[in-house]
Amino acid sequence: MKALCSLPESDRFMKGLYGWVGFRQVGLPLAPAVREHGTSSFGALRLLSITMDAITSFTTTPLRLMAMAGIVIAMFSLVYGLYVVIETLFFTGVANGIASVLTLIAFFGGVQMIFLGLLGEYIGKSVQEAKKRPPTSWRKTSAARETLLRIADDFGLGRKHDRVILSLMEARRLDATSVMVNDAINASDVARLKALRDAGAQVGLHLNLTQALPGYADVWPLSRLLRLLPDARLREVVEASLRQQAKTFVALFDHLPDYYDGHQHCHCVPWIAPLAAELPFGPKTWIRVPLPATWMGRWRNLRAGGAKGVLIMALAAWARRVFRRAGHEVNRDFSGFLRLDDPASVRHWLPRLLETAGPDCLMMVHPGDADDEMQCA
Numbered sequence: 580m581k582a583l584c585s586l587p588e589s590d591r592f593m594k595g596l597y598g599w600v601g602f603r604q605v606g607l608p609l610a611p612a613v614r615e616h617g618t619s620s621f622g623a624l625r626l627l628s629i630t631m632d633a634i635t636s637f638t639t640t641p642l643r644l645m646a647m648a649g650i651v652i653a654m655f656s657l658v659y660g661l662y663v664v665i666e667t668l669f670f671t672g673v674a675n676g677i678a679s680v681l682t683l684i685a686f687f688g689g690v691q692m693i694f695l696g697l698l699g700e701y702i703g704k705s706v707q708e709a710k711k712r713p714p715t716s717w718r719k720t721s722a723a724r725e726t727l728l729r730i731a732d733d734f735g736l737g738r739k740h741d742r743v744i745l746s747l748m749e750a751r752r753l754d755a756t757s758v759m760v761n762d763a764i765n766a767s768d769v770a771r772l773k774a775l776r777d778a779g780a781q782v783g784l785h786l787n788l789t790q791a792l793p794g795y796a797d798v799w800p801l802s803r804l805l806r807l808l809p810d811a812r813l814r815e816v817v818e819a820s821l822r823q824q825a826k827t828f829v830a831l832f833d834h835l836p837d838y839y840d841g842h843q844h845c846h847c848v849p850w851i852a853p854l855a856a857e858l859p860f861g862p863k864t865w866i867r868v869p870l871p872a873t874w875m876g877r878w879r880n881l882r883a884g885g886a887k888g889v890l891i892m893a894l895a896a897w898a899r900r901v902f903r904r905a906g907h908e909v910n911r912d913f914s915g916f917l918r919l920d921d922p923a924s925v926r927h928w929l930p931r932l933l934e935t936a937g938p939d940c941l942m943m944v945h946p947g948d949a950d951d952e953m954q955c956a
Contacts, residue, residue, distance in 0.1 A: 645699060649690065649694075650689070650693055727938060728940070730756065730757060731753050734756040734772070734785070736759055737948070738763070740947040743947055744946055755783060756780075759790065760787075760831060761795055762792075762793045762794030769832065783839060784825060784836035784839050785842055786821055786824060786855065788845045795820075804845055837864065838867055852897070853905075860907060865909060869891055870892050870895035870913055879935060884918060912939055915943030
């Protein structure tokens with residue numbers, strides 16, 4: 580509402596302005612009552628007038644189409660004029676006066692339309708400037724996403740891993756962690772994590788479809804999940820698994836996840852992303868997308884994490900559209916692709932990724948204990 584009120588223009592097409600300001604919007608279904616008396620004076624001419632207001636208020640495309648039409652007409656008339664000249668000089672020897680005149684009229688008419696279109700471009704820009712709309716509209720989100728957000732993945736994988744993550748969070752070296760729910764998580768660790776959340780940390784659900792854990796036997800090879808056309812039975816079982824994990828998370832922590840992400844980024848697989856988008860979301864729940872915001876950031880993460888990052892980023896770009904279309908917030912920036920099986924590479928690249936991460940970047944890290952009997956598959 581504040582964004583709409585900040586627009587100084589007086590000639591307003593409100594339906595267009597609602598879409599122009601952006602933000603997350605929810606439609607409220609309304610069934611209008613039947614008119615009891617009289618007839619509406621809102622006829623076809625009024626609808627046409629509104630259509631013209633919509634076009635002229637938000638686009639200069641008609642002016643550009645005029646210029647393009649002028650170019651096309653001028654080109655066709657020029658080609659036809661060349662044809663008439665060649666036919667007269669080399670074939671018939673007699674000029675067709677009417678055809679020549681019409682060609683010249685069409686050519687100069689096209690030239691005029693080109694210049695009218697260019698003039699219209701300048702007029703259109705003047706009109707847009709006169710409206711004095713702000714270049715962008717923004718809204719304040721949670722503070723955690725306005726600063727570098729350091730997220731530890733795989734809480735719940737093993738008890739030694741969990742203790743490392745908890746100690747780093749308590750030392751404020753981590754801002755959030757993603758929990759893989761299972762039957763082996765210690766109640767004391769859950770209590771510590773709840774206390775950390777009360778102090779401002781975020782606790783998300785790490786959707787897991789590929790890592791065998793106590794109490795969760797339904798796991799699949801990533802190669803099978805990456806199939807474009809899964810069978811109906813697989814889709815049904817995966818959907819049930821995702822919903823059960825969300826239900827278990829709420830039972831453990833007494834609240835919905837602060838965010839969702841996926842082990843091995845499974846939530847970004849094209850047919851799984853719509854299922855993840857239908858999980859329970861609170862008013863501030865968001866979903867992680869492993870896609871750096873800039874091409875430089877993508878190149879840096881590919882160097883750090885290897886060629887598999889290309890597939891992950893491609894899936895993330897698709898999943899981001901799915902999540903946004905469902906009305907969910909996603910992180911703006913991302914970093915943290917690393918070769919976890921190469922400690923020397925991690926030691927080299929992790930400090931560099933942290934140094935180059937922007938103020939609103941989500942940084943994915945994987946702290947843990949090498950002596951824990953549970954390691955990622």
